[in-house]
Amino acid sequence: MQYVLLIYENDAEFAKLSEAQKGAIYREYGEYTQNLVKNGHMRAGAGLKPVDTATTVRVRGGKTLTTDGPFAETKEQLSGFYLVEAKDVDEAIALAARIPSVRHGSVEVRPTITAPSS
Amino acid sequence: MDLERLYREQCGRVVATVIRLVGDFDLAEEAVQDAFAAALEQWPVQGEPANPRAWLVGVARHKAIDRIRRRTNFEAKRAELEALAVLDEPSDPPDSAIEDDQLRLIFTCCHPALAVEAQVALTLHTLCGLSTEEIAHAFMVPVATMAQRLVRAKKKIRDAGIPYRVPADEVLAGRLEAVLRTVYLVFNEGYAASAGDTLVRRELCAEAIRLGWLLCELKPLPEARALLALMLLHDSRRGARVGPDGEVVTLEEQNRRQWDRAQIGEGLALVEAALREGGAGFYALQAAIAALHARAEAAEHTDWRQIAVLYDILRRRYPSPVTELNHAAAVAMAEGPARGLGLLDALEVSGDLRSYHLLPAVRADLLRRLGRRHEAAAAYRQALEFVTSAPERRFLERRLAEVEASRG
Numbered sequence: 001m002q003y004v005l006l007i008y009e010n011d012a013e014f015a016k017l018s019e020a021q022k023g024a025i026y027r028e029y030g031e032y033t034q035n036l037v038k039n040g041h042m043r044a045g046a047g048l049k050p051v052d053t054a055t056t057v058r059v060r061g062g063k064t065l066t067t068d069g070p071f072a073e074t075k076e077q078l079s080g081f082y083l084v085e086a087k088d089v090d091e092a093i094a095l096a097a098r099i100p101s102v103r104h105g106s107v108e109v110r111p112t113i114t115a116p117s118s
Numbered sequence: 119m120d121l122e123r124l125y126r127e128q129c130g131r132v133v134a135t136v137i138r139l140v141g142d143f144d145l146a147e148e149a150v151q152d153a154f155a156a157a158l159e160q161w162p163v164q165g166e167p168a169n170p171r172a173w174l175v176g177v178a179r180h181k182a183i184d185r186i187r188r189r190t191n192f193e194a195k196r197a198e199l200e201a202l203a204v205l206d207e208p209s210d211p212p213d214s215a216i217e218d219d220q221l222r223l224i225f226t227c228c229h230p231a232l233a234v235e236a237q238v239a240l241t242l243h244t245l246c247g248l249s250t251e252e253i254a255h256a257f258m259v260p261v262a263t264m265a266q267r268l269v270r271a272k273k274k275i276r277d278a279g280i281p282y283r284v285p286a287d288e289v290l291a292g293r294l295e296a297v298l299r300t301v302y303l304v305f306n307e308g309y310a311a312s313a314g315d316t317l318v319r320r321e322l323c324a325e326a327i328r329l330g331w332l333l334c335e336l337k338p339l340p341e342a343r344a345l346l347a348l349m350l351l352h353d354s355r356r357g358a359r360v361g362p363d364g365e366v367v368t369l370e371e372q373n374r375r376q377w378d379r380a381q382i383g384e385g386l387a388l389v390e391a392a393l394r395e396g397g398a399g400f401y402a403l404q405a406a407i408a409a410l411h412a413r414a415e416a417a418e419h420t421d422w423r424q425i426a427v428l429y430d431i432l433r434r435r436y437p438s439p440v441t442e443l444n445h446a447a448a449v450a451m452a453e454g455p456a457r458g459l460g461l462l463d464a465l466e467v468s469g470d471l472r473s474y475h476l477l478p479a480v481r482a483d484l485l486r487r488l489g490r491r492h493e494a495a496a497a498y499r500q501a502l503e504f505v506t507s508a509p510e511r512r513f514l515e516r517r518l519a520e521v522e523a524s525r526g
Contacts, residue, residue: 001279003279088279089231090286092279094289111278
């Protein structure tokens with residue numbers, strides 16, 4: 001089964017960290033990603049630039065509405081994601097529990113819709 | 119042959135095995151329902167089979183195949199039929215396999231990916247064989263709400279990929295905690311409703327205890343033993359908790375000759391084993407407190423000092439406002455109401471128990487014991503504002519009347 005692991009954390013808190021602290025976190029992410037690849041779980045993933053770089057697009061009544069910022073103001077913001085292959089939700093949870101940000105943020109684990117067989 | 123009783127006793131085991139055989143919760147449950155319906159028709163005529171459970175499992179498997187055949191999606195049907203054909207399993211697995219199936223079922227029903235209320239509903243429905251109506255009634259929600267809750271829970275199991283297996287050793291302790299919490303919730307739902315409530319409430323305690331025994335057989339870890347001990351000890355008082363007029367009888371006032379001494383014996387043995395092997399865990403501490411009550415031949419022989427010590431440990435290791443309240447009440451019994459009132463004042467200030475009726479109720483009781491009747495009456499009135507259960511309301515009203523009557 002495929003799951004998306006959506007990583008949420010407080011952007012402002014992260015921004016306050018020193019360069020050294022941020023570097024340490026990036027290194028941890030690097031190791032984590034490598035492990036995912038090595039163990040055959042990795043399908044896709046990316047870290048996202050902070051939420052103030054976001055633009056939200058809606059089309060209503062044929063009109064395209066573009067606004068600055070995320071789709072909603074939230075206490076924690078989406079900061080990255082992984083698309084993984086896992087046997088079941090227990091395995092996906094175990095993978096999510098090792099994501100570096102999960103110690104202060106949250107990771108949402110959501111199964112993907114599988115295309116019906118033809 | 120009492121098929122209803124058989125259903126209650128065997129349903130969980132049969133469903134557990136059939137889920138493993140067909141790999142689908144819903145399908146398995148429906149197939150087992152079909153099998154029991156078939157039993158209801160055939161057994162009165164053909165006589166009861168030598169091995170009822172094996173009969174039910176075998177018939178359920180065939181019913182499952184029938185149901186799959188009736189599905190319209192050919193591709194899905196083909197895959198499932200192939201999977202079933204591969205299973206050349208005997209319908210009468212050895213006891214150890216059945217136990218494994220039940221263990222799998224408990225852990226699946228209590229998976230943390232399910233909301234706690236869903237865990238409770240699913241456990242009672244699938245493991246204990248309670249009907250949707252019975253569970254709805256027990257938790258005082260509309261039947262449609264409970265039915266939806268069960269549907270959503272099974273959908274989540276399917277959609278999110280909740281596996282049907284006993285968790286790996288690394289996570290077992292944490293997952294067992296969730297199971298124990300759910301079982302205890304079921305017990306409390308049945309136990310908290312005291313006087314005048316229906317049979318289904320007592321059944322909840324019985325189901326929780328049955329699950330407790332099952333867990334102790336399958337995974338005899340100390341906290342599982344401790345929870346079972348706690349439930350057995352609380353439940354042992356069921357005969358004395360309700361007066362002849364259906365009213366609440368407090369622990370202090372209960373006729374201890376009506377306590378189930380045999381059950382107390384079982385509980386005491388279990389709590390000793392749990393404390394010895396696992397130390398002062400969450401349930402072990404509470405069971406130890408219950409044991410001290412159980413050992414007291416009369417209310418006045420209760421070792422309140424020791425109980426207060428245990429509550430003190432409990433509130434330090436597992437802090438909660440309710441535990442603080444219980445600690446204060448125990449201290450009051452051990453060292454006098456004035457001391458207890460002091461602790462209650464601190465609790466009042468923290469604001470944690472703002473609309474919990476037991477805080478003013480305990481305060482009222484202590485004031486009553488001190489003869490401060492005017493203040494006691496005020497506290498009872500405050501408690502009455504927040505009390506939710508009818509029997510407890512009547513009890514508080516009775517106390518209020520006593521306290522007001524004795525004022526000059």
